[in-house]
Amino acid sequence: MFPSIQTVHLKRFYTKRRSKREKETIKALDEVSLEIQPGELFGLLGPNGAGKTTLIKILTTLLLPSEGQAFVDGLDVVKQAALIRHRINMVSGGEHAGYGILTVRETLWMFSQFYGISYAVAKKRIDELLALVELKEEEKTRVNRLSTGMRQKLNFARGFINDPKIVFLDEPTLGLDVTSAMACRKFIKRWIAEHPEKTVLFTTHYMAEADELCDRIAIISHGKILSCDTPANLKRGVQKEALFEIEAFTPDSLMEQLSEIQGVLRVSSHRQPHSSDTLLRLSLQEDAVIARVLERITAMGGQIRLLRKTEPTLEDVFVSIVGRTFEEDESVRES
Amino acid sequence: MNLLESLKIHSSIELHLRTIWARAYVRFMATFRETSWALVETLLPVLGLSAYVFIYRAMRAAPEFTGYVILGGAMTAYWMNVLWSMASQFYWEKMNGQLEIFLLMPSSRMAILLGMALGGMFMSTLRAGSAFFIGLLIFRVKFSLESPFLFILAFLLTLTALYGLGMAFASLYLLWGREAWHLSNLFQEPIYLLSGFYFPVRALGVIVAAFASIIPATLGLDAMRQLMFPSTLYPLFLSVEYEILILGALSILFLGLASKALRTMEYLGKTTGTLSLRLQ
Numbered sequence: 001m002f003p004s005i006q007t008v009h010l011k012r013f014y015t016k017r018r019s020k021r022e023k024e025t026i027k028a029l030d031e032v033s034l035e036i037q038p039g040e041l042f043g044l045l046g047p048n049g050a051g052k053t054t055l056i057k058i059l060t061t062l063l064l065p066s067e068g069q070a071f072v073d074g075l076d077v078v079k080q081a082a083l084i085r086h087r088i089n090m091v092s093g094g095e096h097a098g099y100g101i102l103t104v105r106e107t108l109w110m111f112s113q114f115y116g117i118s119y120a121v122a123k124k125r126i127d128e129l130l131a132l133v134e135l136k137e138e139e140k141t142r143v144n145r146l147s148t149g150m151r152q153k154l155n156f157a158r159g160f161i162n163d164p165k166i167v168f169l170d171e172p173t174l175g176l177d178v179t180s181a182m183a184c185r186k187f188i189k190r191w192i193a194e195h196p197e198k199t200v201l202f203t204t205h206y207m208a209e210a211d212e213l214c215d216r217i218a219i220i221s222h223g224k225i226l227s228c229d230t231p232a233n234l235k236r237g238v239q240k241e242a243l244f245e246i247e248a249f250t251p252d253s254l255m256e257q258l259s260e261i262q263g264v265l266r267v268s269s270h271r272q273p274h275s276s277d278t279l280l281r282l283s284l285q286e287d288a289v290i291a292r293v294l295e296r297i298t299a300m301g302g303q304i305r306l307l308r309k310t311e312p313t314l315e316d317v318f319v320s321i322v323g324r325t326f327e328e329d330e331s332v333r334e335s
Numbered sequence: 336m337n338l339l340e341s342l343k344i345h346s347s348i349e350l351h352l353r354t355i356w357a358r359a360y361v362r363f364m365a366t367f368r369e370t371s372w373a374l375v376e377t378l379l380p381v382l383g384l385s386a387y388v389f390i391y392r393a394m395r396a397a398p399e400f401t402g403y404v405i406l407g408g409a410m411t412a413y414w415m416n417v418l419w420s421m422a423s424q425f426y427w428e429k430m431n432g433q434l435e436i437f438l439l440m441p442s443s444r445m446a447i448l449l450g451m452a453l454g455g456m457f458m459s460t461l462r463a464g465s466a467f468f469i470g471l472l473i474f475r476v477k478f479s480l481e482s483p484f485l486f487i488l489a490f491l492l493t494l495t496a497l498y499g500l501g502m503a504f505a506s507l508y509l510l511w512g513r514e515a516w517h518l519s520n521l522f523q524e525p526i527y528l529l530s531g532f533y534f535p536v537r538a539l540g541v542i543v544a545a546f547a548s549i550i551p552a553t554l555g556l557d558a559m560r561q562l563m564f565p566s567t568l569y570p571l572f573l574s575v576e577y578e579i580l581i582l583g584a585l586s587i588l589f590l591g592l593a594s595k596a597l598r599t600m601e602y603l604g605k606t607t608g609t610l611s612l613r614l615q
Contacts, residue, residue, distance in 0.1 A: 113357030
């Protein structure tokens with residue numbers, strides 16, 4: 001049996017015009033080799049601009065690779081694009097599916113026709129999907145009267161209308177409120193539970209989302225796959241380190257000072273919303289090092305509000321592999 | 336041909352037909368759900384063409400000139416539809432992220448464009464038909480169709496060539512990106528003049544009329560005017576038979592061009608990545 005998705009040394013470059021005479025080549029994907037088996041819910045985790053969307057676009061036949069090969073359901077994305085399109089579908093965050101003038105049911109019917117689905121099958125599938133995304137009551141509502149969350153639910157239903165073998169979900173919860181994002185995750189879980197033979201490739205930059213949903217995760221940064229394993233195994237890799245979180249009011253120069261303490265492996269800081277406090281996440285060689293850290297914070301005039309020992313998260317995994325947080329990685333890319 | 340091959344062809348035809356119908360359905364529904372057009376797009380064109388009717392009447396022009404203006408005024412609905420709803424459509428689909436969805440579907444892009452064209456024709460026919468009959472009633476225009484068959488043929492070929500042109504523009508507009516908006520503006524008024532929407536195109540001289548014949552409305556209007564008013568003394572451009580032949584050739588040319596432009600647009604977009612990126 002061949003993998004649902006396979007990429008072999010895949011590369012993609014973009015040419016960007018800097019001025020009328022000057023062109024710059026940007027490497028969006030760099031030697032990406034992946035294998036995703038049927039039945040997997042596979043996550044691609046990386047900050048904005050890491051190459052997640054480029055990879056999805058190549059796999060969904062919307063973009064040609066610059067070098068290397070990619071196969072979907074055993075078919076070549078360059079030479080057999082037309083055959084692939086019958087077997088896949090994609091849902092992206094923030095996209096608008098359909099036309100405001102049509103109702104929810106009509107919109108789904110329209111997309112079903114684009115896949116050549118007969119009326120009877122389409123009707124049955126639309127009923128199922130409307131129930132699954134909890135839009136049954138809105139089936140006669142015009143799309144232009146739906147809220148953003150409801151539109152994304154409709155978009156989800158659209159992405160599954162052809163009963164695809166492989167589904168690509170590109171940041172599907174982007175811009176959604178907490179309740180709608182939760183409903184979308186619930187839908188994905190339910191769908192994969194009901195269709196264990198199908199494959200989902202899911203990209204996100206929300207770590208908790210990837211952790212909650214995915215069987216395996218590939219961490220991607222600057223177009224390169226840096227690590228690929230189950231969330232548990234990825235976290236186990238950083239388990240040997242002692243992880244602490246400190247919420248404190250800290251002077252600006254503290255970060256540098258903390259990194260210099262013997263036994264401190266990594267420090268990242270996150271400004272707390274609605275307060276002047278900072279959340280520090282520390283990876284230490286051993287538990288005992290925390291005493292020296294607390295001492296330094298108080299010596300520098302910092303005020304500690306909270307201290308807790310934590311379990312590793314995917315963010316710790318990302319930081320341990322890349323050496324930077326998501327936000328820092330994005331700013332490196334932008335600069 | 337074995338059974339498997341014939342089944343494949345059958346399912347492929349079925350897929351394209353379903354796509355055409357589903358895409359046209361959006362415009363059918365828009366016609367009935369947004370009825371504000373009835374006022375804006377029927378009465379306003381009639382008001383617009385009235386000015387020309389009164390000018391011709393003040394000049395004591397032959398009565399058929401009133402008919403020319405009404406026919407031309409009604410046909411503007413198609414040209415507006417081709418520019419704003421056909422040519423610019425893919426560009427808008429790209430801007431709201433829907434073009435990607437279309438491109439990853441198995442149905443052909445030509446089927447989507449054909450659906451758009453059929454829906455657009457239906458929508459515009461209601462508008463043009465209303466303006467035409469209201470104009471005929473108000474200004475009491477008398478005409479005698481010399482050959483209804485040729486009239487319908489000229490009309491259908493005009494629409495086919497006109498929407499074929501719109502389908503070709505749809506891909507080109509996508510490649511030109513934000514310039515598309517300006518292009519529609521640029522094409523709107525000058526074509527009214529060059530194609531002779533409100534006067535016989537022959538008035539511009541044979542060379543300009545020949546040049547303007549690349550826009551299907553030019554020959555279509557001229558042919559339909561000749562068929563509606565066979566006894567006119569004013570010289571029209573070419574004979575109806577030639578005009579119908581050229582319209583047929585233009586239909587084939589523009590539909591072929593649309594198909595080629597679609598393939599080129601898709602290939603370029605997949606190579607450069609600009610197809611799916613908004614604001615590029």
